Amino acid sequence: LLLQMVAAYQKQYRIGLVGSSLGGYLATWLNAQFSCPAVLVNPAVRPYELxxxxxxxxxxxxxxxxxxxxxxxxxxxxxxxxxxxxxLDQFWLLQQMGDEVLDYRQAVAKYQHARQTVEPNGNHSFVDFERYPQQIIQFLNL
Known part of the structure; x- marks a missing residue:
């Protein structure tokens, strides 16, 4: 479904991806298919293991x-x-070290050469996410 949606709209619209947890994993995969910029919020790196x-x-x-x-x-x-x-220039990692579900170090390592914002504390829901929408829109060039 995601492949179909991006393929159907990529010629008419600028597409940017924002994915949290498993959504970050899927955004990484979609980026590999279409080269859409992506913001990953506490992304799963190896969900098949978890x-x-x-x-x-x-x-x-x-x-x-x-x-x-x-x-x-x-x-x-x-x-x-x-x-x-x-x-990796098409990725921005938003990561909180207090993520109780995922080991934040996996994402920091996988996206080590991407733009990163790594915050102490927080949790898997990414505390105070509302600080970032405007910056996300700018990064995605939307």
């Missing part, structure tokens, strides 16, 4: 919807991995 501990029936904490996470999902996530990023 989610392997959650195989089985799960419940969406926001909607209550139940679903089953299985090995095929882990395989699909691994297939989206971008082991080498070639255009």
């Amino acid at each position: 989610l392997a501990d959650f195989l089985g029936e799960q419940q969406n904490p926001y909607t209550g919807e139940r679903y089953v996470l299985d090995h095929s999902h882990i395989k699909e996530l691994k297939a989206l991995d971008v082991p080498v990023i070639h255009n």
Whole structure:
């Protein structure tokens, strides 16, 4: 779906990506496909490793919807991995060291040559994110 959406609109619009957590992982993959600039907020770097501990029936904490996470999902996530990023100038990492879900050091290392804003404390939801929208719009050149 994401491939179709970007392909359909990239000729008519400037596209910039903003992704948090798994969305950051997907934004990295989309950047590899289309070279769209991306802002990554506490991004997952290897979600296929993290989610392997959650195989089985799960419940969406926001909607209550139940679903089953299985090995095929882990395989699909691994297939989206971008082991080498070639255009780090198109990335801005917004990372908080207090992320209780993901090890912030993985993202800092993976995007080490990209623009980075690494803040102490915070959490996975990125505390005080509202400080950044204007800067994000500028970075994405939207």
